[in-house]
Amino acid sequence: MGLREPLKQIADCGLPIALEAMGERWSFMILRAAFNRIYHFEEFQSELGIARNILANRLSRLVEHGILGRTPCPEDRRKVEYRLTEKGMALLPAMIALRQWGELYGSCTTSTPVLVDERDNQPIQPVTIRAHDDRVLGPADLCWRHAEEVKPLGASREAELMDRVA
Amino acid sequence: MGLREPLKQIADCGLPIALEAMGERWSFMILRAAFNRIYHFEEFQSELGIARNILANRLSRLVEHGILGRTPCPEDRRKVEYRLTEKGMALLPAMIALRQWGELYGSCTTSTPVLVDERDNQPIQPVTIRAHDDRVLGPADLCWRHAEEVKPLGASREAELMDRVA
DNA sequence: CAATTTAAGTTGCGAATCACTACCTACATA
DNA sequence: TATGTAGGTAGTGATTCGCAACTTAAATTG
Numbered sequence: 001m002g003l004r005e006p007l008k009q010i011a012d013c014g015l016p017i018a019l020e021a022m023g024e025r026w027s028f029m030i031l032r033a034a035f036n037r038i039y040h041f042e043e044f045q046s047e048l049g050i051a052r053n054i055l056a057n058r059l060s061r062l063v064e065h066g067i068l069g070r071t072p073c074p075e076d077r078r079k080v081e082y083r084l085t086e087k088g089m090a091l092l093p094a095m096i097a098l099r100q101w102g103e104l105y106g107s108c109t110t111s112t113p114v115l116v117d118e119r120d121n122q123p124i125q126p127v128t129i130r131a132h133d134d135r136v137l138g139p140a141d142l143c144w145r146h147a148e149e150v151k152p153l154g155a156s157r158e159a160e161l162m163d164r165v166a
Numbered sequence: 167m168g169l170r171e172p173l174k175q176i177a178d179c180g181l182p183i184a185l186e187a188m189g190e191r192w193s194f195m196i197l198r199a200a201f202n203r204i205y206h207f208e209e210f211q212s213e214l215g216i217a218r219n220i221l222a223n224r225l226s227r228l229v230e231h232g233i234l235g236r237t238p239c240p241e242d243r244r245k246v247e248y249r250l251t252e253k254g255m256a257l258l259p260a261m262i263a264l265r266q267w268g269e270l271y272g273s274c275t276t277s278t279p280v281l282v283d284e285r286d287n288q289p290i291q292p293v294t295i296r297a298h299d300d301r302v303l304g305p306a307d308l309c310w311r312h313a314e315e316v317k318p319l320g321a322s323r324e325a326e327l328m329d330r331v332a
Numbered sequence: 333c334a335a336t337t338t339a340a341g342t343t344g345c346g347a348a349t350c351a352c353t354a355c356c357t358a359c360a361t362a
Numbered sequence: 363t364a365t366g367t368a369g370g371t372a373g374t375g376a377t378t379c380g381c382a383a384c385t386t387a388a389a390t391t392g
Contacts, residue, residue: 014264014265014267014268014270015194015195015198015261015264015265015268016195016268017268018265018268018272019194023194024378025379032181035305040339041339041340041341042338042340050380051379051381051382052340052342053341053342053379053381054378054379055341056340066271076388077387077389079388080339080340080341084305089304090270092304092305093263094260094293095181096295097259098180098181098184098185098188099180099181099184101180101259102180102182102184102187103179103180104256105232106183106184113310114310114312114313114316115309116310116316117301117303117307118307120297120298121311121315121317123298124297124298124303125295125296125297127263127293128259129258129259129262129293130294131283132286132289132291137283137290139201139250139255139258141285142282143281143284145279146279146280149287150282191349191350206368207368207369207370208367211369217350217351217353218351218353218369218370218371219350219352219370219372220349220351221370222370222371242359244359244368245359245368246368246369246370
């Protein structure tokens with residue numbers, strides 16, 4: 001049967017919710033900047049080259065959605081700090097997956113700076129879909145089930161582990 | 167040092183490329199429908215409730231970007247099939263990551279239909295960033311390196327990684 | 333202390349995009 | 363032949379984008 005989802009229930013899906021928060025122009029670029037330790041309005045503006053009114057609008061929207069926190073700086077009361085919340089940081093896999101796709105299929109000749117695991121300086125893996133036992137899954141391996149249909153993992157777990165080794 | 171990327175080279179990053187292809191309104195919803203075996207113009211239109219001119223525009227853009235293929239149906243020459251290409255399918259991790267985020271943080275009371283691995287009917291894992299040795303990485307574990315700085319690993323390790331990607 | 337600079341916005345306005353509806357053309361079906 | 367279907371296009375108003383100028387409050391400089 002493969003990947004097929006009950007449609008007409010599109011509103012229930014997480015995708016429109018994610019797009020509602022992050023789907024506007026510049027939102028992902030702002031997120032990226034935030035991951036890169038850009039915290040202030042003027043920094044975002046000069047790094048991204050975005051119009052000030054648009055930037056103000058996007059920042060306040062991201063704050064409303066709980067993706068960025070907004071705190072006035074105590075040591076310089078002109079300044080405001082925009083910082084990623086937990087919710088915002090949880091977008092990292094989506095962002096990395098997007099950029100890996102862009103790097104792979106775009107005509108980026110040089111991916112000179114490469115994202116690595118700090119611990120051993122090795123590049124991270126491509127972001128993938130994983131089964132509960134860590135197998136990498138493709139579109140053909142996925143399907144939709146209702147909660148009731150999902151069997152809890154029990155004794156069969158051992159068999160699956162054996163399966164994985166083999 | 168953590169996650170910090172040489173800025174000013176933003177154009178080199180894959181993210182703007184990905185957003186250029188997928189960043190417009192409806193593009194991700196159309197992609198999602200395509201993964202759900204929606205192939206025809208009228209199907210997209212009625213499932214998504216999108217205006218016809220916008221849909222036509224998005225479909226042709228996705229075709230231009232090589233994300234969808236467009237083939238007239240031989241058996242009914244009124245019909246046209248829009249199908250995901252390899253490049254389009256490669257967006258699956260990004261899309262799943264986005265919807266998982268939306269489901270987790272949106273106020274979806276019910277995630278009734280759940281995406282499972284077809285083989286054993288177990289839900290898929292949350293999409294994560296992984297080190298070369300499969301450790302799950304967070305924002306704090308990542309940093310940017312230039313290609314020269316990345317020490318090569320033993321041959322067996324690399325073979326294993328290639329295996330995984332394929 | 334006054335003058336200047338900086339940070340974070342806001343406002344106005346033209347250009348581009350979105351969305352709704354009606355229309356069109358080629359083809360298939362009754 | 364008449365009717366319906368599939369995949370668009372065209373016209374029109376409502377939104378949104380993007381640029382530039384302006385504002386306000388706080389810091390810095392002379």
